[in-house]
Amino acid sequence: MNPTLKPGKVWLVGVGPGSPDLVTVRAMRALAAAEVWLVDDLVAPEMSCYASPGTHVEWVGKRGGRCSVSQERIQQLTLQHALAGRIVARVKGGDPLLFGRGGEEAAFLRGHGVAVEIVNGISSGMAAAQALGIALTHRTHCHGVTFVTGHTSAHGSPDWQALVRGGTTLVIYMGMSRIAAIRDGLLAAGMRSDMPAAVVMHAGSEQARSWTGSLGTLAEALAAGLASPAVILVGGVVADTLQAVQAMVPGAGALAA
Numbered sequence: 180m181n182p183t184l185k186p187g188k189v190w191l192v193g194v195g196p197g198s199p200d201l202v203t204v205r206a207m208r209a210l211a212a213a214e215v216w217l218v219d220d221l222v223a224p225e226m227s228c229y230a231s232p233g234t235h236v237e238w239v240g241k242r243g244g245r246c247s248v249s250q251e252r253i254q255q256l257t258l259q260h261a262l263a264g265r266i267v268a269r270v271k272g273g274d275p276l277l278f279g280r281g282g283e284e285a286a287f288l289r290g291h292g293v294a295v296e297i298v299n300g301i302s303s304g305m306a307a308a309q310a311l312g313i314a315l316t317h318r319t320h321c322h323g324v325t326f327v328t329g330h331t332s333a334h335g336s337p338d339w340q341a342l343v344r345g346g347t348t349l350v351i352y353m354g355m356s357r358i359a360a361i362r363d364g365l366l367a368a369g370m371r372s373d374m375p376a377a378v379v380m381h382a383g384s385e386q387a388r389s390w391t392g393s394l395g396t397l398a399e400a401l402a403a404g405l406a407s408p409a410v411i412l413v414g415g416v417v418a419d420t421l422q423a424v425q426a427m428v429p430g431a432g433a434l435a436a
Contacts, residue, residue, distance in 0.1 A: 186293050187214075187261040191281050193274040193300020196383025199225045201306070206298045213268035215260045220247065221272035221408055223384065250280065254287045261293040274302045278328050278352050302326075304350040306383030307410040311391070313417060315348045320415030323347040329354025329361050329411065336360070339368035348414035355400075355407040362397040365413065370394055375417035380409040391417060 190209040195201035202210075210216070210229040218226075220240025230236060239248040239256065260267045275281030275297060285295045304326055308315050315324040325345060327337050330353035342349060343365060354361050355378075366372060372395030379389045390400040394413055 187263065187265040187267060188294045188296070189257055189261050189267045189269055189288050190296050190298060191269045191271065191275045191285060192298045193271050193276075193279065193281075193302075194222055194226050195301040196273055196303040196306040197221075197223050197381060197386075198384050199223065199228060201301050201383055202226070202229065203298065203300065206300060209296070209298050210268050210270070212266055214265045215267045216270050217253065217257055217260075217267065218270040219272055222270050226270065250283070254284055257284065258288060258291055258293065261288065262291070271300070272303070274300045277302050277304075277326060301383065303379075303382045303408070304352065304410050304412075307350070307377075307379035307389075307412060308416075310379050310382050310387050310389055311377055311412070311417070313412075313419065315350065315412075315416060317416050320418065321346060321348050324350060326350045326352065328352050329357050336364060339364040343368040343370045348412065348416050351411040351413070353407070354411050355405070355409050358401060358411065359398045361411065362394055365394055370413075374413060375415060376411065376413045377417045378405050378409050378411050380405045380407075382410055 190213060192206050192209050194206055207229050211231050214234060216230060216234055216236045217239050218236060227236065239253045257267055257269055269284060271279045271281065273279060276299065281297060285297065288295050316322065323345070325342060325347045327342065327349060329337070329351045351361060372393060374394040376394045376397050377389060377391045378400040379387060381387045388405060390403045390405050392399060397411070
């Protein structure tokens with residue numbers, strides 16, 4: 180680092196699930212103030228409307244199963260720009276603190292003496308519920324909500340039995356590639372097969388599509404054309420939406436929007 184330069188600053192900015200009008204005012208201010216954007220794969224290109232003239236924008240997409248920039252490389256790029264005295268926006272879809280590696284990146288940067296501020300965004304799980312017109316918690320159906328990743332890692336699969344015992348609405352991220360295993364895990368843990376379930380693809384964007392059915396038929400969402408990025412919701416709160424769909428189209432188990 181040049182001793183004449185002071186470390187810059189990094190904003191970890193959540194820009195929500197897709198639509199530019201779901202970005203918070205605080206996020207807009209951080210994006211406009213940044214000299215450098217390091218942008219995740221799932222961020223919509225339309226977000227560039229919030230960049231100031233001359234902003235250096237670099238896409239550092241990282242998605243499971245695809246060729247992408249490694250997490251280590253992303254962190255090093257962010258650090259290099261900050262140590263050069265620049266104001267950096269690390270632009271992330273959804274919320275950086277919910278399956279967004281925001282905690283890891285903040286700890287890494289702070290460990291190198293870089294100032295970090297975090298700007299929350301609307302998570303795709305919340306946008307998925309809004310797309311279906313449901314509340315994730317409801318006095319009649321459940322007392323809480325659990326956000327969980329269906330993506331396998333060194334830690335293995337989620338503790339399905341603990342999740343079923345909890346009795347909360349399940350909002351499952353990054354689960355489409357394992358949707359059959361998720362269904363089987365929940366069924367084996369004792370969840371009933373007719374538990375209402377839904378899948379929302381591209382939640383919070385104009386490309387949003389959804390499917391509703393039951394846990395037992397969950398894998399049918401793939402046949403309906405839904406794929407990653409998508410959020411899976413399982414719980415009694417989905418029941419009202421499912422009933423509404425079936426009322427509109429008798430015998431229907433899918434909803435495309």
